Amino acid sequence: MPYVANARMYSVNPPAAAAWKDLFGWLARGSGVDLDIIDHAFPLPLADLWARNDLACAFMCGFPFMLAAHRPRPVVAPVPTKAAIRGRPVYVTRLVVRADSPFHTIEDTFDGRLGYTVADSHSGYNALRHHLLPYFLQRGAKLYRESIGPLTTPRRVIEALLTGAIDVGPLDGYALDLMQHHQPELTSDIRVVATTDPAPIPFLVAAPGCPDEIVAILQATLATFADAPACAGLRERLRLDAFAPVAVEDYGLMTRWDAEVRAAGYPQPA
Template sequence: MYAVNPAVRAAWTELFGWVSAASGLALEVIDHAAPAPLDELWRRGDLGLAFICGYPFASGGFPVQPVVAPVPASALGAGRPLYASHLVVRAESGLATLAESFGGRLGWTVEHSQSGFNALRSHLLPYRRAGASLYAGSVGPLVTPRRVIEALLAGEIDIGPLDSYFHDLLLAHEPETAARLRIVETTAPRPIPLLVASEGVQPAIVGKLRGALLAASGDAVTAPLLARLRLSGFAAVEREAYGVLLDDAREAEAAGYVMPG
């Protein structure tokens, strides 16, 4: 989910290797890159640590249990496991405000995404209450943040949502791509995607994994890794914290706003 490019993927692999050593548990890093469906990953029975978006996690449709959530180092979350969606356009676009994008082409990722679908829909809802479509085209599923960027730069869409933590990583590791994008607005902060284990993993194992990650911010070995991943550390989470995402979805659906557009 957050393997922005090979350098970031390598940093995650190093971090999970450290977790394996620190917890005394053998972890095998598996490759599940796009376009492999994330819902297939979340249904596996052998997950020790895997990212899941908060929206499908809160919906309860997958047999997983929470371990920890990452805490971005950026100011947006104020030291808490929060993120948002940036609504981005091409840097050279003449669009200066969100309202100026109405009537154009809007991109979105996939219906089970918080940052690429649910947050986008909630942010647009106040403008949509009159019932008319805001955009001439609603382009999706684009599936990943990377495809949103590609669609923007190719002129396939005029505006799209970009996970703020993905953007943090892009700024750090791919500044030339980040420079081609411009943020128009940012949605309200919400609980960030979390690391989960399969439902059947024993509590003692989950406890060891959680303990290792909660201690990562105080370890000299992991300090440079966390810096590369633009994290200040990890935080314990409860399933109930993600209920706000379901509240947002229900509000949009009750207003008849099913798909972004």
């Protein structure tokens, strides 16, 4: 039977989406698993993708994974070329502003308009709250006059910045690297004013009922990605060095951060 593959979370522009489709094509040939590479673009809910019974490979953020009552099966985690800790499957959130804005630090943006992606996102919500918590505790009051969202995707965060709908917004650091690699003009459009602490990166998952042998052969094939000569171009196009085993216990950091901000009375970034 065919299984579904999708890289919506990191299909940040057409060149990146094409590279992920090529990666899944290589994976299907190398593993012998029949992969149906589907589109599942915004505004379709990611939760519907993660709930598919025929899912074999789709990116899932660690925060909703940890919160899920019925978790999908972890497959592998990507190791970005610009990983926050070299050689590790980790990432950061970049807090960005328009390049021509007067803001140069995160404190400069206070009392402005803050964007966020969606409440079950780590990079676009949970990490943002964690980073802002010390400032909230110091001030003892809201940091921003408006909290605008859900913007859902990194692309829509950038659009909101460029149209002036928000003053600052969070971007998944790996997604930003992919976007800037394929659209270098973005470097002159936006500017990073702060970076969060590192966290475990979103990873590929399969349906809870995906057979052991299918998960195992996908893991074994993706483990060869780092050294496969046929993947040299893909490694460059995807800004990706390797795939690593998923250490589920590491993702507990996300629920700890969530508990900390809630206990401090700062459940929503604003």
